[in-house]
Amino acid sequence: NAGVTQTPKFRILKIGQSMTLQCAQDMNHNYMYWYRQDPGMGLKLIYYSVGAGITDKGEVPNGYNVSRSTTEDFPLRLELAAPSQTSVYFCASSYGAASEKLFFGSGTQLSVL
Amino acid sequence: DQQVKQNSPSLSVQEGRISILNCDYTNSMFDYFLWYKKYPAEGPTFLISISSIKDKNEDGRFTVFLNKSAKHLSLHIVPSQPGDSAVYFCAASATDGGATNKLIFGTGTLLAVQP
Numbered sequence: 633n634a635g636v637t638q639t640p641k642f643r644i645l646k647i648g649q650s651m652t653l654q655c656a657q658d659m660n661h662n663y664m665y666w667y668r669q670d671p672g673m674g675l676k677l678i679y680y681s682v683g684a685g686i687t688d689k690g691e692v693p694n695g696y697n698v699s700r701s702t703t704e705d706f707p708l709r710l711e712l713a714a715p716s717q718t719s720v721y722f723c724a725s726s727y728g729a730a731s732e733k734l735f736f737g738s739g740t741q742l743s744v745l
Numbered sequence: 746d747q748q749v750k751q752n753s754p755s756l757s758v759q760e761g762r763i764s765i766l767n768c769d770y771t772n773s774m775f776d777y778f779l780w781y782k783k784y785p786a787e788g789p790t791f792l793i794s795i796s797s798i799k800d801k802n803e804d805g806r807f808t809v810f811l812n813k814s815a816k817h818l819s820l821h822i823v824p825s826q827p828g829d830s831a832v833y834f835c836a837a838s839a840t841d842g843g844a845t846n847k848l849i850f851g852t853g854t855l856l857a858v859q860p
Contacts, residue, residue, distance in 0.1 A: 735791075
């Protein structure tokens with residue numbers, strides 16, 4: 633049982649490059665989320681989705697884009713990478729709203745140099 | 746503006762003793778609270794939750810207490826075990842028209858349980 637799968641686990645980008653962080657879940661969850669965690673900080677919500685075709689901004693959406701074409705997949709796109717986007721990124725899913733427990737992936741460590 | 750605060754970055758406890766992790770919040774609209782546990786190089790995992798209609802919820806060695814008037818919750822772990830050593834995140838959400846989609850997390854407390 634895979635749960636929430638994130639790829640890649642590690643990535644180094646140069647300033648201005650673009651990349652997509654992949655996230656897939658096999659639990660048929662409606663809700664999916666992207667969080668980032670900076671050192672010494674809590675998890676900040678970037679974007680979330682309540683179902684295929686529906687996405688909305690979280691606390692820190694600037695510099696990111698998302699799409700949700702299927703229930704299973706929720707990729708996060710960085711268009712012009714900046715050093716401020718150096719962080720650990722976590723994808724999560726839940727069957728219902730955030731008041732239900734979230735299932736997290738193992739994270740993507742991203743460095744922008 | 747940090748709506749969920751964990752003022753203790755770290756806590757060290759002897760094995761077998763009680764661990765108490767604290768969390769304060771500022772948003773009076775929060776009505777659901779959760780604790781997550783995170784090991785290095787892994788994603789957070791759900792530990793225990795509590796609704797604002799309760800003041801206590803217990804699950805085995807873990808108990809969460811909620812004091813709404815003080816906007817404070819705490820996680821008690823009794824007895825503490827070395828495997829409990831991890832970062833613990835407090836999180837809160839506000840029901841909005843019957844649905845809530847955003848969890849706000851605290852900064853985490855690193856618990857070290859000494860054998």
